Amino acid sequence: MRITSAEHLTQLQKEYQKEAAKFPRKILVCLGPGCLAAGSDRIYDAFLNHIAQRNIKGITVEAVKKTGCHGLCTQGPLVTIEPDGLFYTRIQAKGVPEIIEKTLEKNEVITKLLYSTPGKSQKIEKWADIPFYSHQMRIGLRNVGQIDPENIKDYVAVGGYQALAKALTMTPEQVISEVKTSGLRGRGGAGFPTGKKWETCRKVDSDIRYVICNGDEGDPGAFMDRCIMEGDPHSVLEGMIICAHAVGSISGYIYVREEYPLAILNLQKAIEAAREFGLLGKNILGSGLNFDIKISRGGGAFVCGESSALMRSVAGEVGEPRAKYIRSVIKGLHDKPTVLNNVESFATVPVIINEGGKKFASIGTPRSTGTKAFSLAGKINNTGLIEVPMGISLREIIFDIGGGIPDGRKFKAVQTGGPSGGCLPESKLDLPVDFDSLTEAGSMMGSGGMIIMDDRTCMVDVAKYFLGFLVEESCGKCVPCREGLYQLHALCVRITEGKGEPGDLELMEKLSKYIQLGSLCGLGQSGPNPFMSTLEHFREEYEAHINHKKCPAGVCRALIKYEIIDACTGCLACIPVCPVGAITGEKKKKHFINQAICDQCGSCYAVCQFDAIEVK
Amino acid sequence: MVTITINGKAVQANEGEMLLAAIRRQGIDTPALCHHDAIEPCGSCRLCMVEITKKEWEGWTRSVTSCLYPVEPGLIVSTHTPQLLELRKTILELYLARSSQSEVIQKMAEDYGITHSSFPVIPDGDDCIMCYACTRICEELGCFAISAVDRGHDKKVSGPLRQPPPDCIGCLSCAHICPTGFIKWQDLDSTRTIWERQFELLSCRTCGKRTITRDFAEYLMKKRNLPAAYFELCDDCKRTETAKTMGKIVVAAQEVLK
Ligand SMILES: Cc1cc2nc3c(=O)[nH]c(=O)nc-3n(C[C@H](O)[C@H](O)[C@H](O)COP(=O)(O)O)c2cc1C
Numbered sequence: 045m046r047i048t049s050a051e052h053l054t055q056l057q058k059e060y061q062k063e064a065a066k067f068p069r070k071i072l073v074c075l076g077p078g079c080l081a082a083g084s085d086r087i088y089d090a091f092l093n094h095i096a097q098r099n100i101k102g103i104t105v106e107a108v109k110k111t112g113c114h115g116l117c118t119q120g121p122l123v124t125i126e127p128d129g130l131f132y133t134r135i136q137a138k139g140v141p142e143i144i145e146k147t148l149e150k151n152e153v154i155t156k157l158l159y160s161t162p163g164k165s166q167k168i169e170k171w172a173d174i175p176f177y178s179h180q181m182r183i184g185l186r187n188v189g190q191i192d193p194e195n196i197k198d199y200v201a202v203g204g205y206q207a208l209a210k211a212l213t214m215t216p217e218q219v220i221s222e223v224k225t226s227g228l229r230g231r232g233g234a235g236f237p238t239g240k241k242w243e244t245c246r247k248v249d250s251d252i253r254y255v256i257c258n259g260d261e262g263d264p265g266a267f268m269d270r271c272i273m274e275g276d277p278h279s280v281l282e283g284m285i286i287c288a289h290a291v292g293s294i295s296g297y298i299y300v301r302e303e304y305p306l307a308i309l310n311l312q313k314a315i316e317a318a319r320e321f322g323l324l325g326k327n328i329l330g331s332g333l334n335f336d337i338k339i340s341r342g343g344g345a346f347v348c349g350e351s352s353a354l355m356r357s358v359a360g361e362v363g364e365p366r367a368k369y370i371r372s373v374i375k376g377l378h379d380k381p382t383v384l385n386n387v388e389s390f391a392t393v394p395v396i397i398n399e400g401g402k403k404f405a406s407i408g409t410p411r412s413t414g415t416k417a418f419s420l421a422g423k424i425n426n427t428g429l430i431e432v433p434m435g436i437s438l439r440e441i442i443f444d445i446g447g448g449i450p451d452g453r454k455f456k457a458v459q460t461g462g463p464s465g466g467c468l469p470e471s472k473l474d475l476p477v478d479f480d481s482l483t484e485a486g487s488m489m490g491s492g493g494m495i496i497m498d499d500r501t502c503m504v505d506v507a508k509y510f511l512g513f514l515v516e517e518s519c520g521k522c523v524p525c526r527e528g529l530y531q532l533h534a535l536c537v538r539i540t541e542g543k544g545e546p547g548d549l550e551l552m553e554k555l556s557k558y559i560q561l562g563s564l565c566g567l568g569q570s571g572p573n574p575f576m577s578t579l580e581h582f583r584e585e586y587e588a589h590i591n592h593k594k595c596p597a598g599v600c601r602a603l604i605k606y607e608i609i610d611a612c613t614g615c616l617a618c619i620p621v622c623p624v625g626a627i628t629g630e631k632k633k634k635h636f637i638n639q640a641i642c643d644q645c646g647s648c649y650a651v652c653q654f655d656a657i658e659v660k
Numbered sequence: 661m662v663t664i665t666i667n668g669k670a671v672q673a674n675e676g677e678m679l680l681a682a683i684r685r686q687g688i689d690t691p692a693l694c695h696h697d698a699i700e701p702c703g704s705c706r707l708c709m710v711e712i713t714k715k716e717w718e719g720w721t722r723s724v725t726s727c728l729y730p731v732e733p734g735l736i737v738s739t740h741t742p743q744l745l746e747l748r749k750t751i752l753e754l755y756l757a758r759s760s761q762s763e764v765i766q767k768m769a770e771d772y773g774i775t776h777s778s779f780p781v782i783p784d785g786d787d788c789i790m791c792y793a794c795t796r797i798c799e800e801l802g803c804f805a806i807s808a809v810d811r812g813h814d815k816k817v818s819g820p821l822r823q824p825p826p827d828c829i830g831c832l833s834c835a836h837i838c839p840t841g842f843i844k845w846q847d848l849d850s851t852r853t854i855w856e857r858q859f860e861l862l863s864c865r866t867c868g869k870r871t872i873t874r875d876f877a878e879y880l881m882k883k884r885n886l887p888a889a890y891f892e893l894c895d896d897c898k899r900t901e902t903a904k905t906m907g908k909i910v911v912a913a914q915e916v917l918k
C-alpha cells in the first residue's frame with residue numbers, strides 16, 4: 045500500500061490507533077541487547093504460547109509486543125505492562141504463567157518481580173516512579189521500548205512520519221532554518237551544528253548529494269545507537285528523509301557494523317516497509333521527492349566511524365582516514381557533497397520538525413541544546429541506557445539515575461567520550477554535562493558512553509587499557525598515531541609493571557602533545573586523552589607506581605601482594621580457587637599464602653567472604 | 661600565479677599546487693619521507709607539516725601537511741617554528757625506535773641533532789617505515805599487487821592475506837621507490853625473486869643480458885600496446901641499433917643532398 049498524501053497518512057494513523065485500542069492491555073517484552081542476552085526471547089515466546097492456550101478476556105497474542113531496550117538493562121529481562129505502567133524485572137520464562145494468572149487475569153501485583161532500590165528494600169511498582177526513569181527526558185529514544193520496531197504501523201500510530209509530511213510542506217530552506225533554530229549539535233562526538241552542515245551541503249553546486257547515517261558505534265561499551273537502530277529504526281529513516289528534502293539528495297546510506305545483526309535486520313525491514321508505504325522511493329507522500337536508502341555494512345573497525353574512513357568504506361575502499369583539507373559536506377562520498385550524521389542526530393530531527401526548533405532549544409543549555417542519550421556501564425548500580433537534558437550534572441546521572449556505586453564502594457572516576465575520551469574525578473561531579481564543559485575539563489562528550497569506576501580501579505591501568513584499544517584500532521597510516529600511541533601504551537605498561545622511571549611522565553606528556561598535533565585524523569588527535577586526563581586528575585597515582593613501586597588501588601599485579609590477616613576463619617574457600625596452589629591451611633585455622641608461588645591473580649581475594657585477605 | 665608568504669618572504673606559487681612544492685622551490689629544506697613526485701601524496705610521515713594562517717584568521721593558526729595542502733592566495737606559511745621542530749624531532753625519534761638500523765633514518769635524525777631515541781627500541785622493528793610509497797606506486801601502475809594489510813601497529817605491506825602477491829609482475833618499482841631500501845630482491849641467472857615470488861627474466865637477443873621479467877613484458881604489451889619484438893633487445897642494444905639506423909639515415913640523406 046502506498047501513502048499518497050499527508051491526509052492519507054493522518055487517516056492511517058487514526059486507523060492504526062483504533063486498531064491498537066482494541067487491545068487496551070499491552071505486554072511489552074524488552075528484546076534490547078541486555079535483556080536478549082538474559083533470554084528475553086524465550087519470555088516473549090512463553091507469553092505468546094500461554095496466552096494462545098488460555099482464553100483470557102481482553103488479552104490476545106496481539107497484546108504481546110517485542111520492543112527495543114527499556115533502559116534498565118541490569119534488571120533484565122524486563123517486561124512492562126501498559127497502560128498500568130507496571131514494571132517487572134528479572135523475569136524467567138517459567139514465571140510467565142504466574143504473571144498471566146495473577147497480573148493479567150486477577151490484576152494482582154507480583155511483589156517479588158518489582159524493582160527494588162539499591163541498598164534499601166523499597167519496592168516500586170511503576171516504571172515512571174523509579175528514579176532511574178523519573179529523572180530522564182526522552183527525545184531520541186522516545187519510542188525505544190514503547191513500540192514494536194518491526195511494525196511500521198506501530199510507528200505511524202504514535203505519530204511517525206508526521207514530521208516528514210510537515211517538512212514536505214516547508215521549503216528546504218525553512219527545514220534547515222528550523223534545525224538551525226533548534227541548536228542541534230551532532231550526537232556522534234564532534235558536536236558540529238547539524239543545521240549549518242545541512243545548509244553548507246545544500247549550497248554546494250552539484251548534480252548529486254548524499255545523506256549518510258553513521259551507525260558504526262565503535263566505542264566499547266556504548267550501545268545508544270544500536271538501541272535506536274534496533275528499537276526504533278523508522279525514526280532514523282524519517283530523519284534521513286527530512287534531511288534529503290532539506291539538502292536535495294536522492295540517495296542515502298546507513299553504515300552499520302556487521303556486529304549489529306539485529307540492527308541491520310530491523311533497519312532492512314523498516315526500509316522495505318517504508319518503500320511499500322511510499323515513504324521511500326519515488327514521489328514520497330505525493331510530494332515529488334525521490335529518495336532511497338541502502339544499508340552499508342562495516343567490518344566494525346573503530347576508525348571506520350571517522351568521516352573520511354567511513355566514506356571510503358561505503359565506496360568499497362579500505363576504511364582508512366584520508367587527510368582532508370576539503371570537508372566531506374563539500375566533497376564526500378564519491379567526491380560529492382555529503383551530509384554525515386549520527387544515528388541519534390537523525391532520530392532527533394522529526395521531533396524538532398514536529399514541535400519546532402525553539403522548543404528543542406529551550407531544553408538543555410544555550411550552547412548544548414536538547415537531550416543526549418548515554419549508556420551507563422562499569423561500577424554503577426543501574427547500568428543501562430538513558431537520555432537526559434543537556435546540562436544535567438554528572439552527579440545526577442551517576443547517583444540519581446544510575447543509583448550510585450554498588451557494594452558500598454566509593455566513586456573514583458567517570459570516563460566519558462569513548463576510548464579517546466577522558467576520566468573525570470569526584471571533584472568534577474558537579475560539572476554540567478554539555479559539549480563545552482566536558483571538553484574544557486579534559487574529556488569529551490563523544491557519542492555518549494559513560495564508564496563509572498570505583499575506588500578499586502587503578503587509573504594507570506585504565507589509561508593502559510584504553511591506549512591498548514587505540515593502538516589496535518588505529519588505522520596505522522600515520523606515524524604519530526601508529527608509533528606514538530604504541531610508545532605511549534608501552535610506557536604505561538612499563539609503569540604498571542613497576543619498571544617506570546623518573547622522567548617517564550614528562551616524556552609521555554611531550555609525546556602526547558605531538559601525537560595530538562601531528563596525527564592525521566580524530567583518532568590520533570584525541571588518542572592521548574586517556575593518559576592526559578588521568579595524569580591531570582590522578583598524577584599522584586602515577587607517581588606512586590613510578591617512585592614507590594606501589595599501586596594504591598591494588599590492581600597492578602607486579603606491585604601488589606595478597607596477605608591473609610587474622611580475620612581468616614579457616615573456611616578453606618580460597619584454597620581450591622588458587623590456580624597456582626599458593627595457599628595452604630587447615631579447617632578453622634588461619635590460612636597462609638606462599639608469596640614465592642602467588643602470582644597475584646586475585647581469585648582468593650574475590651572469593652573470601654570475611655575480608656580476611658588484604659592487598660598490600 | 662598567486663602570492664603567498666613563506667617564512668616572512670612573499671613568493672609566487674601556482675594556485676592548487678601543493679604547498680610542499682612551493683616551499684621546496686624556495687630552497688627551504690622541509691623533510692618528508694613518504695613524499696615522491698611520481699606518486700600521489702598521502703600524508704603518512706607528517707614530517708612536512710607546516711603552520712599556516714591568513715590575515716583574516718586573526719592570529720589563529722593551523723598545522724597541516726604541506727604535501728597535501730593546496731596553495732591558496734594569501735596563505736602565510738611558517739616551516740620551522742619551534743613547535744614544528746619539536747614535532748619533527750619526536751617523529752624522528754619514533755622512527756628511530758622502530759627502524760633503529762636504517763641509515764636513512766639515522767642520517768635524517770642526525771640532521772635534527774638526534775643520535776638516539778628516548779623511546780624503547782621496538783624489539784621486532786624493521787626498516788619498513790610504512791610510508792606507503794611502494795603500495796602507491798604499485799597502485800599507480802594499476803597492479804594493486806601489494807597493499808598495507810591489517811591495522812594498528814601490526815600493519816604491514818604484503819600481498820593479500822599476508823601471502824606472496826599473486827598479481828605482482830616483478831617490475832621492482834616498489835623496491836626502487838622504497839626510501840629505506842627495505843624491499844629486497846635478487847636476480848640470479850634467469851630468475852628474479854621478490855616478495856617471496858620468482859619470475860622468469862628475459863634476455864637480450866644480441867648481448868644476452870637479462871632485461872625485465874616476462875610478466876612485466878606481457879603487462880606492458882597489454883597496457884601500452886607494445887609489440888613482442890620491443891622486448892627482444894636490452895636498452896643498450898636498442899640504443900646501438902637505433903644509432904646504427906640513424907647513421908644509415910644520415911648517410912642516405914647526405915647522398916641525396918650531394
Ligand atoms: C576515530 C573516530 C571514530 C568515530 N566514530 C564514530 C561513530 O562510531 N559514530 C558516529 O556517529 N560518529 C563517529 N565519529 C564522528 C564522525 O567522524 C562524525 O563527526 C559524525 O558521524 C558526524 O555526525 P554528527 O554531526 O551527527 O555527530 C568518529 C570520529 C572519529 C575521529
Ligand code: FES
Pocket residue numbers: 347365518519520521522525526563564565566567568569
Ligand atoms: S589513524 Fe587516524 S591519526 Fe592515525
